[in-house]
Amino acid sequence: MAYKELIKNYSKIRNYLKEFFIYGFNSRGNVGRKSDRSYDDEKRRITSWLGDYVEEDHGPDGKTTALSIDVRNVGFNPLYRAWKSASFTDKDITLHFILMDLLAGKEKLSLTEIISSIYNDYLSHFAKPLEFDESTIRKKLAEYEKEGIVEISKEGNKSVYTLRDNINLVKQYQEGLQNALDFASEILPAGIIGSTLLDKMEKHENTFSFKHHYITQSMDSEIMVILFDAMKQKRWIQIQSYNERKNRKENSRGTQVRAIPLKILSSSQTGRQYLVAHVLKQKKLKSFRLDNIVEIKLLEPCNEYDTVKKRYKEAEKYLWGASFGDFENLETIEFTVKFKDDEEHIYQRLIREKRCGTVERLSKNEARFFAEVWDAHEMLTWVRTFIMRITELHISDKELEEHFWKDVREMKENYKDILYDF
Secondary structure (H helix, E strand, C coil), X not given: CCCCCCECCHHHXXXXXXXXXXXXXXXXXXXXXXXXXXXXXXXXXXXXXXXXXXEEEEECCEEEEEECCCHHHCCCCCCHHHHCCEXXXXXXXXXXXXXXXXXXXXXXXXXXXXXXXXXXXXXXXCCCCCCCCHHHHHHHHHHHHHCCCEEXXXXXCEEEEEECCCCCHHHHCCHHHHHHHHHHHHHCCCCHHHHHHHCCCCCCCCCCCCCCCCHHHHHHHHHHHHHHHHHHHCEEEEEEECCHHHHHHCCCCCEEEEEEEEEEEECCCCCCEEEEEEECCCCEEEEEEHHHEEXXXXXXECCCHHHHHHHHHHHHHHCCCCCCCCCCCCXXXXXXXXXXXXXXXXXXXXXXXXXXXXXXXXXXXXXXXXXXXXXXXXXXHHHHCCCXXXXXXXXXXXXXXXXXXXXXXXXXXXXXXXXXXC
């Protein structure tokens, strides 16, 4: 029988999903911070959800487990299966169905009437009934009101509750809405919402195929939703982060900082997602990778939120990717490229990809790029794509500039037999 135990804490299974999918080369003994029993339990859970994608290999360090998912051939993100395996208590599910049955097709009921009916019409039929206090029932109704399930209105001085008109979602699914959900579930933040709605309709092939399908973003959905909530309420947060490679090597428990969340950035090149936040202790802007964040705690409202957000908007003008460097001094980078008569696309590419930089046309076959950025280092990967056409390059960080030309010299030496006109 397949191992189908539900999970109470997604953050725990999130660590193992990252371990198997992103790293995938560690044996059981090399998976840090986890006991052998915990490793075996979580491995069985993941295998029960994603058995078709689990691969095992035997190497010098023992058996390793990895998830092998070809995103080119996956229409729907399989990692959502973990989200749909959340557990609930007996009291949670009992109260849910009692309230849904009680309010269905009934007139508006006050809290007193609801409590009375729960005990008289439902729980009284059990020898050892569960107990629900007034506060629990009120909070559950308030939660359902927030989710749009229950409607709360006033009759005199008392609040009354009724079930909102139940929309038959299955009948409402038209082709256009289906297409929207197919797209939203795989691309938008917290796509688990779209995926859950799709579960209510007939199975079908995804309308879309994606050149870049970053399915691991789904593992950060819970963190992202909490951050959106913190930004909407303009609150301070406490960030607990852990870098798997760095902190495991240093035998560290990670870092904990108090910060003001400002924006979430998503890379279209790598799929990585970052939180931009103002860190209290360092008094500067900093980016945190969402997949390194273990926990977010909402703290008190931040009175200076709008002022800090305005400061970020100014700093954003010099942000190339997600790094603010030391956030003390701007760095400059300038390079000139030469291209042939039939290579106008090189110039057009500079214009299209310049981001916060500027491009100057020097002649028919020559153009200059210039930018002021917080961290020139994160631009090198992009700059190298023009390497065969760069005739001149200057970076304010001379060590970084020398690193670039060192790479050029090494490439020229390694490929001297096949490089021409360089």
